[in-house]
Amino acid sequence: MRSDKVDLKGLTLDQLQQFLVDLGTQKFRAKQIMKWIYQRGVTDFEQMTDQGKSLRQQLAGHAVISSWQPEAVEASSDGTRKYLFRLDDGESVEAVRIPMETEKDTLCISTQVGCAMQCQFCLTGTFGLTRNLTPAEIVNQVCGVLPDGPIANIVLMGMGEPLHNLDNVVTALKILCLDDGLGFGSRRITLSTSGLIPEMGKLSEMIKVNLAVSLNATTDEVRDRLMPINKKYPLKELMAACRDYPLGPRQKITFEYILIKGVNDSLADAKRLVKLLHGIKAKVNLIPFNEHASSEFKCPDEETIREFQTYLLDRQIVAMRRASKGQDISAACGQLKGKLDK
Ligand code: SAH
Ligand code: SF4
Numbered sequence: 001m002r003s004d005k006v007d008l009k010g011l012t013l014d015q016l017q018q019f020l021v022d023l024g025t026q027k028f029r030a031k032q033i034m035k036w037i038y039q040r041g042v043t044d045f046e047q048m049t050d051q052g053k054s055l056r057q058q059l060a061g062h063a064v065i066s067s068w069q070p071e072a073v074e075a076s077s078d079g080t081r082k083y084l085f086r087l088d089d090g091e092s093v094e095a096v097r098i099p100m101e102t103e104k105d106t107l108c109i110s111t112q113v114g115c116a117m118q119c120q121f122c123l124t125g126t127f128g129l130t131r132n133l134t135p136a137e138i139v140n141q142v143c144g145v146l147p148d149g150p151i152a153n154i155v156l157m158g159m160g161e162p163l164h165n166l167d168n169v170v171t172a173l174k175i176l177c178l179d180d181g182l183g184f185g186s187r188r189i190t191l192s193t194s195g196l197i198p199e200m201g202k203l204s205e206m207i208k209v210n211l212a213v214s215l216n217a218t219t220d221e222v223r224d225r226l227m228p229i230n231k232k233y234p235l236k237e238l239m240a241a242c243r244d245y246p247l248g249p250r251q252k253i254t255f256e257y258i259l260i261k262g263v264n265d266s267l268a269d270a271k272r273l274v275k276l277l278h279g280i281k282a283k284v285n286l287i288p289f290n291e292h293a294s295s296e297f298k299c300p301d302e303e304t305i306r307e308f309q310t311y312l313l314d315r316q317i318v319a320m321r322r323a324s325k326g327q328d329i330s331a332a333c334g335q336l337k338g339k340l341d342k
Contacts (some may be wrong), residue, residue: 010136080326112160
């Protein structure tokens with residue numbers, strides 16, 4: 001049976017070294033094996049020709065190397081591609097490749113099947129949490145799209161709340177950053193959270209990646225309604241945690257702010273947002289709400305969006321408007337759902 005074997009795709013370098021020591025072999029082989037797995041895409045131990053025959057047989061007896069091919073790929077008219085991956089238990093997750101003008105693609109990956117946070121505007125949130133993804137399942141989303149072309153940046157903005165699956169997510173990120181593996185610089189990875197304060201602190205101690213916080217409101221009243229997690233971790237505490245978050249010299253926290261018509265898009269909101277961000281090294285991503293059938297919310301008109309952005313820019317706040325790519329294939333923010341609706 002597959003299941004009693006260790007999946008090497010889910011192991012960090014330390015864990016692979018320990019696994020090899022437990023098998024009675026030397027730990028320096030871990031880096032060689034990592035190269036076979038991540039740089040040459042090998043899944044059959046017999047192909048690892050720099051390892052002795054008996055070790056190859058031993059590995060085959062105790063380990064597997066999982067590998068994913070997308071079950072379906074949908075291409076959007078703007079170049080965005082959505083990949084559907086089937087999991088061993090029949091669930092599925094989605095990842096989205098987003099073309100960037102100046103550089104290689106960005107890949108948006110999922111960290112859970114569904115999400116427990118129940119944000120009112122988010123399609124994923126309406127289904128609740130089915131389960132956490134394992135480290136291998138997170139890593140395999142990246143490996144599974146690489147045959148289509150290189151990835152410059154990874155964003156954890158697909159299905160799920162990454163900090164609600166902290167240990168698996170950090171293990172996966174460590175694997176993605178391995179020099180002898182895929183070698184992603186940790187600054188090329190951005191983790192987005194709805195604001196789980198204790199886990200934000202833990203994350204900063206475990207790995208240095210870019211942090212994005214989904215703010216989406218400027219008063220507790222509105223945020224409580226949009227994002228129930230705000231009742232547990234209200235704005236004042238969230239902003240204090242952001243203020244204390246350790247950052248590198250040129251690093252900033254990204255604040256994502258979905259603009260929803262008549263809910264959080266007024267100039268009074270823009271004004272409060274400027275106040276909230278005071279003293280924080282911040283940039284703002286304005287995301288016009290992606291309308292979907294499960295929500296009554298609407299996207300504001302162009303003029304409202306422009307005024308909101310201009311208000312921030314005039315006050316020296318870096319405020320980008322995030323293009324909602326892949327809308328025609330439901331690949332835009334908050335629209336991923338795997339097969340949860342079946
Ligand atoms: N759970 C994490 C990461 C996944 S959600 C988080 O909430 O940050 C990724 C982003 O999609 C979040 O910033 C969220 O606010 C945004 N989002 C969710 N639904 C959306 C929608 N319908 N339109 C636009 N953005 C949406
Ligand atoms: Fe979960 Fe993020 Fe969607 Fe909220 S916005 S329900 S935290 S995936």
